[in-house]
Structure formats: C-alpha cells, structure tokens
Amino acid sequence: MPPAAATNLAHKPPDGGWGWAVVVAAFISIGFSYAFPKSLTIYFKEIQEYFSVSYSEIAWLSSVMLASMYAGGPVSSILVNRYGSRPVVMLGGLMVSAAMVLSSFGTTIIHLYLCVGVIGGFGLAFNLQPALTIIGTYFQAKRPLANGLAMTGSPVFLSILAPLNQFLFDSYGWRGSFLILGSVVFNCCVAGALMRPVSNQKPKGCLPPSNEAVDQGAVADAGPQTADSDPEEGQHEGKGQTQNSKLVDLTLFKHRGFLIYLVGNVVMFFGFFAPVVFLAPYAKHQGIDEYSAAFLLTIFALVDMFIRPFTGFLGNTRRIRPKIQYFFSFAVSYNGICHLLFPLASGYQGLVVYAVFFGVGFGMVSALLFEVLMDLVGAPRFSSAVGLVTIIECGPVLLGPPISGALVDTFGEYKYLYSTCGVLMLTPGIFFFVMHYFNYKKLEDEQKQKAAGEMRRPEETVELKSNNEANK
Amino acid sequence: MRKVAVLKSQNSTQNVQLLNPVNLSLECSLTADHNNLPNISAFWSQDGREIPDSRLTVALENQQYHLQRLFYISGEEMLGSYSCVFENGVRADFILATPPFGEVRDKPVVSYVRDFVVLPCKMEEAKPKPLSWRWFRGNKTHKEQISEQPERFQIHSEERKSKLKVINLTHEDAGVYYCGAVYAIGTTMNPIELKVITYQEPLKPFIGILIEVVLLVAVIFLCEKRRSKKNTSKGNEENVDQNNIKLQEEEKGAEEGSSMRQRKV
Numbered sequence: 001m002p003p004a005a006a007t008n009l010a011h012k013p014p015d016g017g018w019g020w021a022v023v024v025a026a027f028i029s030i031g032f033s034y035a036f037p038k039s040l041t042i043y044f045k046e047i048q049e050y051f052s053v054s055y056s057e058i059a060w061l062s063s064v065m066l067a068s069m070y071a072g073g074p075v076s077s078i079l080v081n082r083y084g085s086r087p088v089v090m091l092g093g094l095m096v097s098a099a100m101v102l103s104s105f106g107t108t109i110i111h112l113y114l115c116v117g118v119i120g121g122f123g124l125a126f127n128l129q130p131a132l133t134i135i136g137t138y139f140q141a142k143r144p145l146a147n148g149l150a151m152t153g154s155p156v157f158l159s160i161l162a163p164l165n166q167f168l169f170d171s172y173g174w175r176g177s178f179l180i181l182g183s184v185v186f187n188c189c190v191a192g193a194l195m196r197p198v199s200n201q202k203p204k205g206c207l208p209p210s211n212e213a214v215d216q217g218a219v220a221d222a223g224p225q226t227a228d229s230d231p232e233e234g235q236h237e238g239k240g241q242t243q244n245s246k247l248v249d250l251t252l253f254k255h256r257g258f259l260i261y262l263v264g265n266v267v268m269f270f271g272f273f274a275p276v277v278f279l280a281p282y283a284k285h286q287g288i289d290e291y292s293a294a295f296l297l298t299i300f301a302l303v304d305m306f307i308r309p310f311t312g313f314l315g316n317t318r319r320i321r322p323k324i325q326y327f328f329s330f331a332v333s334y335n336g337i338c339h340l341l342f343p344l345a346s347g348y349q350g351l352v353v354y355a356v357f358f359g360v361g362f363g364m365v366s367a368l369l370f371e372v373l374m375d376l377v378g379a380p381r382f383s384s385a386v387g388l389v390t391i392i393e394c395g396p397v398l399l400g401p402p403i404s405g406a407l408v409d410t411f412g413e414y415k416y417l418y419s420t421c422g423v424l425m426l427t428p429g430i431f432f433f434v435m436h437y438f439n440y441k442k443l444e445d446e447q448k449q450k451a452a453g454e455m456r457r458p459e460e461t462v463e464l465k466s467n468n469e470a471n472k
Numbered sequence: 473m474r475k476v477a478v479l480k481s482q483n484s485t486q487n488v489q490l491l492n493p494v495n496l497s498l499e500c501s502l503t504a505d506h507n508n509l510p511n512i513s514a515f516w517s518q519d520g521r522e523i524p525d526s527r528l529t530v531a532l533e534n535q536q537y538h539l540q541r542l543f544y545i546s547g548e549e550m551l552g553s554y555s556c557v558f559e560n561g562v563r564a565d566f567i568l569a570t571p572p573f574g575e576v577r578d579k580p581v582v583s584y585v586r587d588f589v590v591l592p593c594k595m596e597e598a599k600p601k602p603l604s605w606r607w608f609r610g611n612k613t614h615k616e617q618i619s620e621q622p623e624r625f626q627i628h629s630e631e632r633k634s635k636l637k638v639i640n641l642t643h644e645d646a647g648v649y650y651c652g653a654v655y656a657i658g659t660t661m662n663p664i665e666l667k668v669i670t671y672q673e674p675l676k677p678f679i680g681i682l683i684e685v686v687l688l689v690a691v692i693f694l695c696e697k698r699r700s701k702k703n704t705s706k707g708n709e710e711n712v713d714q715n716n717i718k719l720q721e722e723e724k725g726a727e728e729g730s731s732m733r734q735r736k737v
Binding site for chain 2: 049050179184187193
C-alpha cells in the first residue's frame, strides 16, 4: 500500500514503462558520482611526481572533490525543484566533462584542485541528487526495487572504471587519460537525456487540479498502512506544486521522520566508509601480500554489487515495504555487529569471511539509504531533503577517514578502529529501531484521526441536505 | 665477511649484498650421504667457468665435507656468480651483487611532446643507502651517463631518492633510461622506459566518445519528439471526446434538475 505523502504528486507514478529507462539513467549517474572520484586515485602517484608535491597535497584532491560534491547538494536541490532532473543532470555532465578536459592541460596542482576538485565535484553533485529524485517521481509501488537497482551503479562503475583507468594510464599517461575521461564522463548527458520529466508522459490531455488529487489520494489510502507524513503537511504539499518553486524546504527540520534520519545518519557516516578504506592496509599489516589484499576489496565489491538489487527487491515485498524503516535499522545494526566481531577474524580466511559479510551489510545500507528518506518525507520534498542531508553529512564523511587514520596511528593497531566503527554503526541502528517504533505508532494514530475526520464530513453534508429539504 | 652454504642433496643459491670492497670467505658444507666416501673432489667456478687451480680433494670430517675459499672482491668486475661444485654434482651458488631495487616498473612512462616528465627512482628504507646517484641512457651494452644540462635534464637526488626531469620532450627522447645507485663496489641499475607521444593520440578516442554521446542524446530527443507529436494528436482527439461526454452529462443533469424542480412545484 503506498504511503499517503507520495500520492501528493499531481500525477500517478507509472511504476514501469519508461521508468525502467530512467532507472538505467540513474544507474549511470549514480555510478559516475560515487565511483569516479574513487577511481582517480590511480593517477595520484604520477601526478605527485610530476608536480613535485607531497602525498597529503595530492590526497587533498579527493577531499576537495568529495567536499564539493556534498556542498553542491543544496544547490542541486534548488535547481531540481525549479527545473526538474533532466537539465540539471545534463549540465552536471557538461561540467565534469569540461573540468576533466581543462585539467588535462593543467600546469599547477591548484589548477587540478579547481578543475577536477571544485567544478568536477559540483558536476557530480548535479548528477547524484536529480538521479535519486527522479526515481521518486516515476516509481511508487516498485520504488525500493528501482532504488536498489539504481544504487548498484556505484560498485558496477567502480569495477569498470578501475581497470579502465589503469589501462588509460599505461597508454596515455595522466594528461591523455584525463582528456579521455572527460569524454567518458560526458555520457552523463546521455543519462540526463533519458530522464524524461513525468508530466511529458501523460497520454491524456490535462492535469487534474492538485487539490483534488490530494483529497482523492488521502481518502483512497486511508487504512492500515504507514502514512509517512502528517495529514496537515499532506494538505500543504498538495496545494503546492507551486511550493516547489520555493528554494529549499526548511520546514523539513520540523519533520519527525527527517530528524530521526538526519541524526542517525550523521553518527553513522563517521564509521561507514572507514572500514572499506582500511581493509587492504589492515590485511597488509597482518602480513598478507598486496594482491591478496586487493582481492579482498574485489570480493567486497562483488558481494556489494549483487546485494543491492536483492535488497531493493526485498524492500519491495509486501511484508517489508510497510515497515521498511525497520529493515534499514537492521541493516545499519548488522554493519555495526560485523565490525565489532571483526577483530576475532584470524588469517586470510577470516578476512575473506569478513569481506563477504561486510559486503552484504554495506550493500544493504547503500540500497536503502535514499529509499527510506523518500519513504519518510515523500517524493515531492525528497529533493530538498537530500540536499540538506548531504550538506550536513559532509562533515562526518570528510572527517571519518582522517580520524580513523589518527586512531590507527595512535594505537598502532587496527582493532580499535573497527571496534569504534562498530559502535558508531550499532548505536544509530538501535536508535533507528527505537525511534521508528514510536514514529510508526504516531503515524498510525494520525492516520486514524484523519480517517475519522474524513468520515464525519460526508455525514454532515447528508444531514445538511436533509435539513434543507425539510426546511423547504 | 663470511658466507656459508649448508648442502645435503640439493643445490642452493644465496644472494650476497655487497657495498664495499671486501675479503669474502665462501664456505660450503656437504652432509655425507650413506656412501660415506672418505674423500670427494670439488672445485670453484666463477660465472660458470671453473677457476683454474681451484680443484681440491675434501676429506670427510664429522659427517661433512667442508670446502672453503677466500676471495678478494675489489671492484664491480669481481661481482657475479660464484659456485662450489662437488663431485656428485651438488653445488651452492653465491650471487654477489650490489643492493637491488625493490619495485621495478615494468610499464613505460608516457609523456607528451613539448611537455616534461619526471622519472623517479627509489631505494627502500630496508636497503643500504647509496653513496650517490647517476643517470644513464642507452641499451644494455652501451650506456651513456646523463649530465645536467639546464635546458634538457635536471637531476634532483636525495639520500634514498633520485629524480630525472627531462624537459621539452621530443620523440628522440624516448627510450630506456637507467638510474644508478652508486656504491663503493659498484652501481645497481634500474631501467625505466620512456614513451613520448603527441596530443593527437588521446584526441582520437576522445573525439570518438564525444561523437557517441552526441549521437545518443540526439537519438533520444528525436524519439521523444516523435512520441509527443503522436500523443498530442491523440490527445486532441480524446479532448474532443471528453468535451462531448461532458456536454452530454451536463444536459442530463440539467434535465434531471428541471424534472426535480417540476416535481417539487
């Protein structure tokens, strides 16, 4: 049963048809956004030699790119709210493309920071947000599956870009590779072209007025399902397709579900990426050779790749969809338990087992990450929500790995790092379970009140009519 | 310096790292097998050739045949492979060399005409520090040392690292360069291949992929335009139908309304 807030769109989501082409487009955009910055690290050594800079200066390039990507979130949201997903993604593709081409002629490291880091980062932000948003407009009943499939782009693209970058580097050096990567990333514009706005799809002529859609939707969906926003907020959203022209929806900070998501995620992101970053170094520290250590990451990526669509499929099932927040809480807690148990792993087999279990956990959380946000705030407000979430998450994401690195350096051991990450994931997991239990209860109560309110109105009009007739 | 190889029935190989000229004592101990011959003969060889007057008869002592020889390694020519070979064919090889480089890069470094390139060379922490660094160009047989010329080559050396910067590249600069870590006894060479290409090389795939993107985007937009044209013509027909239905309903409603009014009146 679809939650009430989502039907406040002024159209019925197709849940198929061209939607699957949009999933492919989102797959491409999300793939580039997440995998592209990670895959550039292959060039760092040569660029470091070329410009005679230190390792930390070259590592800054990744940080600048990531920071721009997250800072660009709200800007992206504003643009998507005004213009829709398609133009923003195409602009983003153009930006990253131009950034890479310009940087291939760079003469200083600052040049690279500005081009690849800032412009490239913003361009990728203009790909990520709209891709996530447009899935919410095309899918309702099958949305978890669509989200899971789209998020699979990240590990798939990483698996393609990593060897591709190595090949380009061996054949063309870093300058030629950046030039060619500029054209490769230009394919984001193809993804953008596929992101046809939903209103273009309508076979019948005109749109029904927004208010009617709200009333029809609200009455039709009264019943045992998880309405995901308050009835009053629902009315406000219905009246305002025009509200989308507002810059960023700051009323989200009063939204219960949004706040739960935000608080939990901020804590979670401190410990989300660090275990991946330090998996290979930890393996080498245990005396495992470089190729086997790299192979651990390959296993992790493969498991991740298959778990994401599967998680999307599970999230779509009738039993889980209404309580999908619990599924997400479980996924986060599972990650935490994985990390806490990791120090018990011994030998290469133990590491492989961990890589598999961690791959499952990482994939589950990634597949559900944006689906649960959509479930909480509804598709119309999702664009603003994700913009706000990314800029606030910027902090933990950027600080997480360096703090973890400091932990490792201070103690000289990796197990404290993994225990810390375990706690940092398990605590939000439990927090989510508890808070969503109360949130679901409150939403059910509000839903019952709204349904009771709707029932009264038809009865009143019947009374009025009979009164009128009696009076006449 | 003393290096010992203990043999049973299999050959053994040892790498000996040398930094300075040294008196090196090489010893081989062969454990006797069940034959227990009182004497066996053995000789020493250098780089596969038997060293003249090195053939000896070794006596069995404590279940072992013990062979020893003192070598004075004075310079780079004396480095190489030294072996003690016993009568029954068992041998021990000692490979004398300067410290080798750890990571050897097998793929060439690629750079562009009129650009510059930095060729790096590193001797790890675990290995001894070289006295100095030298760079060479050429092939295995003939190497020419590269001297610093401000317009073409710049060499920057630290204790464990050395970098050769080749400026204003041309196609003739392509080839194999050797970075040499110089020790008192000799120099370890590390080959690095340099490839010089023009900007046209990456330009071809770049333009190819650009064209692919433009084509795909054009195809997608064209298909969409065609579909929306069909829809608007269909939509116009449907609008006409809908209007007809609405008119009919209004008429019906008006009739009913008038009939109600009639009844009430």
